[in-house]
Amino acid sequence: MASKITSSSTAEYFSKNLQQVGFSSGTKAVLTTLKEAVDNSLDACEDAGILPEIHIEIEKVAAGAHKNMDQIRVKVTDNGPGLSAEDVPHVFGEYLASSKFGRGRCSRGQQGIGISAATTWAQVTSAHGARVITKTPKMKQAFKCEVEVDIKKNVGVVKEKSNINWDRESGVSCEFIFDGRMQLNGDAGILTYLLGTSLVNPHLKLTYKINDEKPVTLDRVSEELIEIPESVSPHPHTMKLGEFLAHGTLYGKSTLATFLKTGFSRVNEATFSDLTKLGVKKAWFKEPVSSLSQAEMKTVFGALQEAKLMAPSTRSVLSIGEDALSKSIRRLGEVDFFSVLSRKPTICDAKPVSVEVAIARLRDSKNEADDPVELLRFANRVPLQFDKGACAILKSIESINWKSYGLNQPKRSIPTGPYVIAVSVVSPFIKFKNASKETIDASDELVAELRLALMQAGQRLARFVNKERREFDLEKKRAHIEQFGPILIEGIGRITGAPRTRLDKATEGLMKILGRDEAAAEDALAHASAKQKEMVKKLDQYDESDFNNTEDDDNDSDDSDVEA
């Protein structure tokens, strides 16, 4: 007898597969919970046009219920617009209940999974859901409650409701207590996450308190809100068949022509004649989408993929900007020198993408000369801290010859030294390798774009490294003259038995020869210094210059600037 087929809710699916959304270990659980809460706060502030101010508390509360786990408390409080009491269960207790789903904007959150998954993790490991306080400007008092996920029904359940006085005009505070492990430093470290977040969010004021340590505040370095471009309709070439069919159901009785023209970007009347040549019958355009069979919709989809369409607009992509990045990078620590590079948005794999790079040499870095540089990866301004091996960013870095830019690099590997390389990819449609959004898929086009950005940033960095190298060269050359001169002349003297007078004359000759080389080295240093000054001037005068036009900024003839 066949077994009974049952269906399960979305919440049930995710509660059984939390590892898919970033809860595969204690360390990841802490980082994912923190990340989801901070992402929501930043997205909410930016949507409401508020400069974000976020307070974070993380502490180990007790021993965990599970082996090798601690009970961790994570609390994130923001100054955002707040949530209405009605929205709280949707946001914290319901999967796929997102205001951002498929809207084609560069927001951090996209699908409405993350924070509900954090609530579920807290619920299954400590029997408590998310503790939420929220207040909108319209509310007289703040609303306080605990939200749990009803796993069977995929709805949020609100408990312990109360109204309280709160010391702010608006905002949300959410607290999770759950089993996890705290790791502060390293790729998967909490501090790495916090510093990374502050780097790509120059307008963020961040205060964090970890365990009993004193609170640390990273002041914002930019008073300007990052402009979030309006969303655009999806481009047909970015869609898969299933998505196309699902998108079509939203247009029900609208005609196919309306569906195609309003549901997509870059589709117009001219496209229709192309589509008819590719097998779409003219009559279908006037028929309601719901009346078309699946086979007919497949034909339309196939023709759309074949049709030549304009590339998607890059207007929907935001950039942090070189100005903001150059201020923000100084929050990472004492910086010797740095270079930032913001590429113009472009199209990769039919999707608009913006790539930005910041490279800095840190004075107080813990890295030894042989240690790999610290790599910070970002997707839509969210730090990526796991599975870097397969990531497009790492692959791009490894494929570049960093020695050309003055950095040490083992063959086909990440460069070494006390540097930080931060790479940000922003796109409304980033292709991740997994649902927990930890690795960006390494398509050829994206890797090529990343390489360009990295190489241009490397060229700018080389100005500083070059000057140092030239200084070192000159010093070495001066030392060489003093050190080797006597050895060479005296050695020749002993072998040939030449008299002292000849040796003295040879010494004079040697000094002249090496002096000429020293003069050449001084010239090279002067040239490198001038180049560096030019660079510093540009960095200091961002507001006045059109420094964002980067493509042809590096056509000088300095040999070390040329990628082999």
Added chain:
Amino acid sequence: MTKKMAEKILEKKKKRLTTGSEIINLAQQTCLGMLADLEKARRPVLEATKCSLDNSFYNPKVGYLTPGDKKVRSELNVSSVQKMSRSVFFLEILLRNIEVGAVNTKRELYYMAKGMCKKDALYKPLDFEDQAESDEIVDFIGEMLEVYREDLNCYANDRGGQTYSQYLIVEETLPNGEKATIDLSTLGTSPFQPKNRPQNLKLKAKKKIEFCMVVESEGTANTLVANGFTKRYNNIVIGSGGVPSNAVRSWCKLIQKELDVPMFFFGDLDAYTIQNIYRTLKAGSAASLIRNSDYSAPDIHFLGVLPEDIKKYDLNDYPVKEKDAGEARSLKKAADALKNDPFFQDKKNKKLADILRWLVKEKRRCEQQAYFSVDPRDPTMIEKILVEKIRKGNYV
């Protein structure tokens, strides 16, 4: 350096120098040239033959790789002053060794130089990080003066070349002029170890020697002898010990020159053996261009394993492990050799090039030890096959 002085040095280089006094004289001339340049504030230039494949030519008449006209020039500037100082420093040590008749290995020279650099503050800037750095200078001096390192009294440790024969007599001239005679048949199961300085050796055969066989593996050479190969045949058996050392190469050259016996190489059927071991033995190497005339035995033949032997004797061959970095590198080097190595490009060595091509294409290999499996019950089967191959002319 005046034109006359340079010509004089060049002329001396053309005539190969062997005596210590000639080498000392040439070194002094070179240093005098440097001194004259320095006095006039001109940059001295040290020039050495470029020892690399792109400066190698294969002359089928002589049968070994010879150098072209390319030179490695080291002109004095702030970057090269260290190398030049190191060269003069080492030259002084080597000339002193020649004068007093002392010999040293490269490793000994490295530690001697390092010791001086550590002890004497004046020489500290010359200090060597590792032996490769000091070896490079010793080689440069040899290439600059166009003399063998052995002429500079710098010997390698004797390695490889264990030799067995019932009919070979070696007469060695000792440093004090006395003669020592070694009859290899009196050594029992012990082999004779050839020396790095074959010019001190003279060879005689008690009876006409039919052939000399150089075996890639010293172990296999030993097994052949243990099974009575040298008792049953009037032959010489030599264990090469992998890539032949200078001692093995010059020893084979001496046997070829003095005894004029047919010589055969018995080794694995793989790219590394053909390209590195056998080619070096037969025609020398690119790294030793200036010494190949004395360090190669051009008359030697490749007895096997030949590709056709696999089928003929039903030998156990197997595919090359392309995932193995070493094997993959060998195959790539073999493919490059077919394109760039003048030895394999010469029509005289077409059959060898064909074997190499077959190996690159088929990606298979067969060890020399595969012959042992032809009839495991007959320990003499391997020598029967080898002798049969020689008699039937089944070699390249």
